[in-house]
Amino acid sequence: MVCDRIDRLDARVRAFVPEPDRRGRLAAEAAAAPPGVLSGVAVGVKDIVRCDGTQTRAGSRVPAEELAGPQAPLVDRLRAAGALIAGKTVTAEFAVTAPGPTRNPHNTAHTPGGSSSGSAAAVAAGMVPLAVGTQTVGSVIRPAAFCGVVGFKPTFGRIPVDGVIANAPSFDTVGVLAADVAGAALGASVLCDDWREPERGRGSEPEPGTARRPVLGVPAGPYLDRAGAEARAAFAAQTVRLAAAGWTVREVPVMDGPEEFEAVVRQLFTMNRYEVARTHADWFPRHGRLYREQTVAAIREGQAIARDDYERAVRERRAVRARLLDAMERIDVWLAPSATGPAPFGLGSTGDSVMCLPWSNAGFPAVSLPAGYAANGLPLGLQVVGRPGEDEELLGWVAELAAVVMPR
Secondary structure, three states, X not given: OHHHHHHHHHHHHOOEOOOOXXXXXHHHHHHHOOOOOOOOOEEEEEOOEOOOOOOOOOOOOOXXXXXXXXXXXXXXXXXXXXXXXXXXXXXOHHHOOOOOOOOOOOOOXXXXXXXXXXXHHHHHOOOOOXXXXXXXXXXXHHHHHHHOOEEEEOOOOXXXXXXXXXOOOOOOEEEEEEOOHHHHHHHHHHHOOOOOOXXXXXXXXXXXXXXXXXXXXXXXXXXHHOOOHHHHHHHHHHHHHHHHOOOXXXXXXXXXXXXXXXXXXXXXXXXXXXXXXXXXXXXXXXXHHXXXXXXXXXXXXXXXXXXXXXXXXXXXXXXXXHHXXXXXXXXXXXXXXXXXXXXXXXXXXXXXXXXXXXXXXXXXXXXXXXXXXXXXXXXXXXXXXXXXXXXXXXXXXXXHHHHHHOOO
């Protein structure tokens, strides 16, 4: 069945990396799959995750044998839960910025986002109900928003990254994309270390006989100004609807000067590019001629960053994280647009990740919920960001929020 869906739909969307005998491999997997919570569920896996039975190319022309290695533990977990690996999903080259061939299922003239483009599009097109992506800055949350699916990026380090080709190791986080919140939570429960039942979080006590609701924070300041007019208007309408539905929404100043926010952007860029260059310190000298222009530029930028500048950025990052946590003293989660607007026209760029940047920088967990449509009919997303380590609570709260903000 999954092969039939991929054969029927992927010529239009190009979410999956071509595979010579997908049908035969899947038949063998189905015969050997153990029973589990994901029994028979077809899962797309981003093509930077090493997976037995398929090549890993990372969206690049670098020889597959250079990138080969043991299967990622996250794939072990999926297969142990009974999942079937539908195939490798398209990624931007080395999960940086050079886009792959995937198109947005809502309008194929528009980008699906990146770098987890194939994973988001495969779920949005109905080829698989669940897919694995990764996020360094915005590579799960943004494509989830552009494609109108649920994206979950857990707390940094919550899902093992062994066997995953790195982008910038201080930020790289494995996440999931799913058709709904329940699917994302199920995938997270299989993949995350030490998954547990949600505990009561902080915030106001519930009225007798009612379930506790989190206090929602709106990050006032120049960060929100980076969203486009349509995204800001939709976000304002979403917060009004939530308040009308009985949720407590508080405006909280954070990163509240243009210079402060720009300093955060520079700090992340310094760390990210420095680490990208070191990730490719072995491959790039031998295969740089095969790399695409955008990836070469990122590596060259990283090579030009001094070690002292990198170490200063690491210290600055710790301070940024502390300030964001302090700002959450009277709230449980942040609300923000998932992206600066709907998916841009064209396939030459994967879009702007700035709405995800502070939270990825700090290692916070985040969820993108489909939250209506732009004037051109493309999806918009609402980003819900929790405290580090409170992934279970975040997903539980998001399930309730979804009833208010997700299109019916």
